[in-house]
Amino acid sequence: MFWQEDEAKTETPVPDDIVDVLFAVDCRSIPVDHAHALSAALLAAAPCLRKPGAGIHTIHVAGSQNGWERPDHNGDQQLHLSRRTRLCIRLPREDVAELREQLQGQTLDVGGSALRMGACKERLLSKETTLLARYVAGPAAAEEEHAFLQWVDAELTELGIKVRKALCGKATPLSTPSGPLQTRSLMLAGLTAEESILLQQLGLGPHREMGCGLFIPHKGIDSVHKSV
Template identity: 35%
Template structure:
């Protein structure tokens, strides 16, 4: 007879959130579009800020040749919104809507759902902990990982960035976490880290390798 002791069972985590990938039709977007995008989407879905985990991922584009503060997008550009699984049906309200981002129009198309993947390496484009210096930021990250997530893992802090919010500029850094256990990876993607999820901050996505980036801070 073999015994399946509880301590030998892998830990599990069941996410409450899910990513929605929306098609977009447009040509250009403002380079600093996070606040505009959040405002436009909240005007259509006022409940977006009711759940702290709901997030709008950074909308990417390519630099234009005009020299102004705008980015080019194409049909490969997608809008990713992270919402509670209980809200997926409500997100149908966005399909067919047109957003106006300071004169740049975006039409929202259909969407599909994407469950989280328990990758050992996860990456956030911009994390805002409320601290402006790298030293303070690192301390904030270690405190939240250790205190809230009960996790000690390697991480890599990127270059300082500034994101304009409605009230003030936000200072943050990109952040790569590596050697994260599967259940903790799912929890971090589910909850995020730091503040201002609707501005695209603290939203983790799977990353296949840490090879191209700097040595880890342990």
């Protein structure tokens, strides 16, 4: 764990050169471990996702709703989707029209589940200074926490991003045809708004097409820190 006190925040405009595109989806359920299946289906239907700067968020639903608990990641468990579920894709804004044309109205096979792509809308990246990546892949993802955080620090330093507060979570293997891809979750806090936007734009580590290294805003980790 790294921990350093927050610096003063300044107002920063959010650029629109990289955006998130949120698609409505019609699908009853998909496998919990769907990163590779979703990636394969989307890349086949939308070749523009192979361009630099694109990333595919995995679909994530609430951990608990009406007594329902989110299934474990491994095994043949299913995620049950609602009408409010959205599929999020991050890419350069100049490619949004092409993506919409290639995907809207298409029905994809995601691990044996039919997922129909509906209407979409754009959303700017966040300037929140606490970010979460559910999956980060890299040479240190399968190692102990200290080694993983050292790798994170070195990678972010090269991007000009200072690590002030970082927590890595559990290791999660993602299924692929060539075997499990080892990943870890990562939460970063105390970023400047500029660093936050840059990290969302660039990501961290490989396999962005499977949702790895893609950061989203998080409510914060101060309460988490107090409990550890």
